[in-house]
Amino acid sequence: MAGVASITLVGNALLVSIQDDVTDTDIIELQDTLSQRIACEEGVRGVVLDISALEIVDTFVGRVIAQLAGIARLLDAQTYVVGMRPAVAVTLVELGMYLPESRTALSLTHALAQLKRG
Amino acid sequence: MAGVASITLVGNALLVSIQDDVTDTDIIELQDTLSQRIACEEGVRGVVLDISALEIVDTFVGRVIAQLAGIARLLDAQTYVVGMRPAVAVTLVELGMYLPESRTALSLTHALAQLKRG
Numbered sequence: 001m002a003g004v005a006s007i008t009l010v011g012n013a014l015l016v017s018i019q020d021d022v023t024d025t026d027i028i029e030l031q032d033t034l035s036q037r038i039a040c041e042e043g044v045r046g047v048v049l050d051i052s053a054l055e056i057v058d059t060f061v062g063r064v065i066a067q068l069a070g071i072a073r074l075l076d077a078q079t080y081v082v083g084m085r086p087a088v089a090v091t092l093v094e095l096g097m098y099l100p101e102s103r104t105a106l107s108l109t110h111a112l113a114q115l116k117r118g
Numbered sequence: 119m120a121g122v123a124s125i126t127l128v129g130n131a132l133l134v135s136i137q138d139d140v141t142d143t144d145i146i147e148l149q150d151t152l153s154q155r156i157a158c159e160e161g162v163r164g165v166v167l168d169i170s171a172l173e174i175v176d177t178f179v180g181r182v183i184a185q186l187a188g189i190a191r192l193l194d195a196q197t198y199v200v201g202m203r204p205a206v207a208v209t210l211v212e213l214g215m216y217l218p219e220s221r222t223a224l225s226l227t228h229a230l231a232q233l234k235r236g
Contacts, residue, residue: 035204067211074207076222
């Protein structure tokens with residue numbers, strides 16, 4: 001997973017950067033690590049998925065985002081997607097992926113502020 | 119149903135523990151008993167499903183949780199799932215079971231506090 005997705009604790013949220021060249025294997029590893037950290041670390045209330053590195057998306061990446069958000073919600077954490085490019089938003093909606101489990105925020109600062117408010 | 123799932127009233131919620139070896143027959147009995155108690159007992163506002171005994175899940179258990187939450191919602195009670203292990207969350211999402219009818223809470227205390235707030 002090195003270089004593909006790193007998980008950093010920022011405030012009460014786990015920040016995950018999704019890279020362009022993410023693979024199936026990376027995602028399985030990321031799901032495991034992320035779910036462990038949400039469940040086992042004290043005070044984690046949210047997950048922030050930074051997708052600013054993604055210039056294009058397909059159904060695979062859309063499903064990755066949806067699944068990570070779904071896992072986080074089942075473990076009582078709110079997911080925020082930040083850094084979404086306009087073209088990515090258009091494509092996701094065209095693919096029918098409205099990401100109902102996640103909320104979007106303009107930036108990490110906005111996401112952390114919203115998480116703080118609860 | 120003895121030993122498989124017990125229903126206890128805690129505050130304004132019915133606490134149900136789902137055991138690992140739950141069978142189809144147990145579930146039908148549990149659905150009947152739970153729905154009766156939600157409808158007939160005074161002041162029941164929620165159902166707390168404790169699944170900490172589950173180390174693995176399959177579609178059967180996922181469907182059981184979804185159905186119990188669905189029944190509770192139709193009877194105007196909010197369902198909280200507590201004690202979910204990280205691996206269980208990952209599996210449920212991979213099976214496409216996002217449990218939209220239920221909310222998750224870290225512990226029984228959290229679930230009861232959220233139910234109190236309404």
